[in-house]
Amino acid sequence: xxxxxxxxxxxxxxxxxxxxxxxxxxxxxxxxxxxxxxxxxxxxxxxxxxxxxxxxxxxxxxxxxxxxxxxxxxxxxxxxxxxxxxxxxxxxxxxxxxxxxxxxxxxxxxxxxxxxxxxxxxxxxxxxxxxxxxxxxxxxxxxxxxxxxxxxxxxxxxxxxxxxxxxxxx
Amino acid sequence: xxxxxxxxxxxxxxxxxxxxxxxxxxxxxxxxxxxxxxxxxxxxxxxxxxx
Numbered sequence: 001x002x003x004x005x006x007x008x009x010x011x012x013x014x015x016x017x018x019x020x021x022x023x024x025x026x027x028x029x030x031x032x033x034x035x036x037x038x039x040x041x042x043x044x045x046x047x048x049x050x051x052x053x054x055x056x057x058x059x060x061x062x063x064x065x066x067x068x069x070x071x072x073x074x075x076x077x078x079x080x081x082x083x084x085x086x087x088x089x090x091x092x093x094x095x096x097x098x099x100x101x102x103x104x105x106x107x108x109x110x111x112x113x114x115x116x117x118x119x120x121x122x123x124x125x126x127x128x129x130x131x132x133x134x135x136x137x138x139x140x141x142x143x144x145x146x147x148x149x150x151x152x153x154x155x156x157x158x159x160x161x162x163x164x165x166x167x168x169x170x
Numbered sequence: 171x172x173x174x175x176x177x178x179x180x181x182x183x184x185x186x187x188x189x190x191x192x193x194x195x196x197x198x199x200x201x202x203x204x205x206x207x208x209x210x211x212x213x214x215x216x217x218x219x220x221x
């Protein structure tokens with residue numbers, strides 16, 4: 001998967017940009033789910049240069065969650081229910097919209113207050129060696145917010161896709 | 171919910187250039203010999219050595 005929507009960059013790719021003053025650089029912090037279980041660690045930040053802010057947190061998933069997912073795959077194969085699997089071996093990262101989390105500066109923890117362990121376990125993953133595209137972003141949003149009705153912006157390929165509450169603090 | 175903004179880093183080279191200019195001025199003021207050698211000084215030395 002190549003990131004055809006090249007308005008998203010990993011912050012460490014942008015040598016001339018940094019986290020703005022008075023905002024936390026959460027890279028290296030742990031992230032927990034709605035039950036305070038550790039999901040993984042913030043590996044990088046996906047930013048939009050035009051919007052001058054972070055859009056996604058790039059999370060390296062915890063080994064326990066990856067192992068739980070593998071066990072599920074084995075179970076399904078054993079039961080032969082024909083489920084199509086959505087990730088490859090080696091894909092151990094997911095993205096989380098910035099507006100879906102809150103930040104605790106004291107404990108250096110990021111909290112995905114509305115997302116549970118099973119949601120993260122079942123969300124599409126991607127390989128960090130490759131980038132993702134808008135289709136992957138839509139799958140992830142569907143996984144986190146299946147109840148949301150898609151609007152016109154949902155189908156756009158430009159930055160209007162990010163004009164929703166899951167991406168900001170409004 | 172969280173928000174993290176980014177900003178462009180401020181360039182460093184203007185400050186480096188300023189430091190070099192200040193360093194150059196300090197060097198010029200304190201270390202460069204500003205004494206001038208005139209012809210009259212040379213004449214005085216010659217007359218005194220003639221004794």
